[in-house]
Amino acid sequence: NAGVTQTPKFRILKIGQSMTLQCTQDMNHNYMYWYRQDPGMGLKLIYYSVGAGITDKGEVPNGYNVSRSTTEDFPLRLELAAPSQTSVYFCASSQLLGGFGTGELFFGEGSRLTVL
Amino acid sequence: GESVGLHLPTLSVQEGDNSIINCAYSNSASDYFIWYKQESGKGPQFIIDIRSNMDKRQGQRVTVLLNKTVKHLSLQIAATQPGDSAVYFCAETPSTSGGGADGLTFGKGTHLIIQP
Numbered sequence: 001n002a003g004v005t006q007t008p009k010f011r012i013l014k015i016g017q018s019m020t021l022q023c024t025q026d027m028n029h030n031y032m033y034w035y036r037q038d039p040g041m042g043l044k045l046i047y048y049s050v051g052a053g054i055t056d057k058g059e060v061p062n063g064y065n066v067s068r069s070t071t072e073d074f075p076l077r078l079e080l081a082a083p084s085q086t087s088v089y090f091c092a093s094s095q096l097l098g099g100f101g102t103g104e105l106f107f108g109e110g111s112r113l114t115v116l
Numbered sequence: 117g118e119s120v121g122l123h124l125p126t127l128s129v130q131e132g133d134n135s136i137i138n139c140a141y142s143n144s145a146s147d148y149f150i151w152y153k154q155e156s157g158k159g160p161q162f163i164i165d166i167r168s169n170m171d172k173r174q175g176q177r178v179t180v181l182l183n184k185t186v187k188h189l190s191l192q193i194a195a196t197q198p199g200d201s202a203v204y205f206c207a208e209t210p211s212t213s214g215g216g217a218d219g220l221t222f223g224k225g226t227h228l229i230i231q232p
Contacts, residue, residue, distance in 0.1 A: 040125070041203060042222035043160070083204075090159050105152075105220075107159030 001026050006091050006108035007053050013081040013115045021111050022074040023091030031094045032074040033058070033105070034066065037088040043090065049074055081115045128229040135196045137226045139189040139206035146208040151191045154203045154225070163191070163204075169171060193228075202228045 004025045013019055025032065030051045035043040035058075045058030049068040063085055065077040074093075078085060091108045129135045143148075152160035166173045166180045166189075173180050179192040189206050191219045203225040210219055 014166075040224065042224045045220070046221075091158070104162040105160070107161070110157075111161055 003027065004091055004093055004106050004108040006089075006100065006111050008111060009109065011114070012113045012115065015081060015083065016054060017081050018077070018079050019081070019113075021078075021091070021113075023076065024072050025074075025091075025093040025106070026072065027093060027106065028071060029093035029095055029106070030071070033083060033092045033094075034064070034067065034074070034076045035090045036060065037038045037090060037110075038087050039091055046076065046089075078113075081089075083115050086113060086115045125224070126227045128231055129196050130231050131196060131198060133196055134212065135191075135193040135200065135228055137191045137193075137204050137228065139223055141178050141187050141200070141206075141208050141209065143210060143221070145210035146187075148209050149180070149182060150207045150209075150220075151178075152205045152207065152222075155231065156202075160205060160222065196228075196230055198230050198232075201228060203227050204217075 004023065007022045011019060033048040034046040036046055037043050044060045046060055046064050047055055047058055047066040049055045052068050052071050055066050055068050063078065063082060065079065066074060068074050074091060089111045092105045094105045127135065127137060149164045151163040153163050154160040164173060164175045164178050164180050166182050168184060173181055177194045181183045181190045191204060193200055205225045207220050
């Protein structure tokens with residue numbers, strides 16, 4: 001199993017450009033997530049999905065969009081890049097958490113995005 | 117609002133010593149707690165979890181302690197090794213969570229530095 005795979009690993013964007021961060025997992029997990037991590041900060045949830053065709057906003061969704069057409073893929077779209085979106089983005093997947101399962105979120109290696 | 121945080125941003129320990137990383141939480145509804153390890157340039161990795169009906173849980177070289185009275189969580193690493201150098205995050209989710217990580221709140225992290 002490759003786990004969670006994110007591409008690209010690094011990207012520089014100009015203000016106003018658009019791009020898609022790709023994420024795929026091969027563990028047949030129902031839950032998938034996108035987080036952003038700013039320097040010295042914890043992870044903030046952008047969007048998540050509980051299964052194919054279902055997505056929902058997290059804590060910081062503004063400026064982003066997602067889709068979940070298959071169980072495996074969960075791309076994150078930035079439509080009009082802004083300097084505030086400079087961050088490291090992590091995709092993750094899981095089975096049920098908390099009282100229903102384990103706490104194991106499986107993370108990708110991250111995508112470092114800089115908006116200039 | 118409710119938050120999860122860490123007492124110290126950086127912890128430096130001698131190789132071979134035990135490390136204790138602390139975490140305070142404020143959400144009294146928190147039901148499930150998780151520790152993650154993030155090595156430089158990588159995504160976070162699950163270390164250990166604990167539910168609110170437990171005070172202590174042990175893994176391989178790691179122990180998590182939960183004190184619900186003072187809303188405090190700690191991670192103890194025995195015989196710290198160079199490979200333990202990383203940022204450690206605590207995370208919590210309330211019992212009202214539907215089982216996904218959308219209810220998961222991450223702390224800001226503690227950077228553990230191992231001195232030779």
